Amino acid sequence: MITQLAVERVEFACGSCWHRWSVDYDVQRYRDAxxxxxxxxxxxxTAVASPYTPQGAPPCEHCGRRWVxxxxxxxxxxxxxxxxxxxxxxxxxxxxxxxxxxxxxxxxAGPPQPPSQADxxxxxxx
Numbered sequence: 001m002i003t004q005l006a007v008e009r010v011e012f013a014c015g016s017c018w019h020r021w022s023v024d025y026d027v028q029r030y031r032d033a034x035x036x037x038x039x040x041x042x043x044x045x046t047a048v049a050s051p052y053t054p055q056g057a058p059p060c061e062h063c064g065r066r067w068v069x070x071x072x073x074x075x076x077x078x079x080x081x082x083x084x085x086x087x088x089x090x091x092x093x094x095x096x097x098x099x100x101x102x103x104x105x106x107x108x109a110g111p112p113q114p115p116s117q118a119d120x121x122x123x124x125x126x
Contacts, residue, residue, distance in 0.1 A: 003037070004029040005077035010051045010069035014060040022072065023058060024108045025051060043108045 006029075011022045026042040041048050041056065049056030051069040059066050078085070 002028055002030045002079065005079060007075045007077065008071055009073040011072045012051075012057060012060070012067055012069045014063060014065060014067055016065045017060060017063045019060050019062045021061070021109070023051065023069070044105065 004027075006027045008025050008027050009022050010025060011020065013020045023043065025048075026045075028040045028042070029037065030040070031037050039050065041050055051057055052071075054066055054068055057066040057068050
């Protein structure tokens, strides 16, 4: 059973050439039938090893070395079925928003996003 969904921004800093970059990962946390807890990481809709391990860290695009990432930001994704969440029925004929099948993929290493309002320092009113 899935217990948590999130998007995690992981930053990498190459200790060889000092190149820095960040990648967004979709993370599913779940509990198996034996009550053990697991995490699965996805990058561009493909399951990958944890970026927090040397095997899962992407290679530096300048020198090819791998450095373990560090978490810099995290956004939980609500699990479906939350109480009071607005819902929309999906018509049975399958024509509901057909453009979603051909929409461009949002890639994990896409352009940096602007900071949210919560990240901005408060401004004084004059």
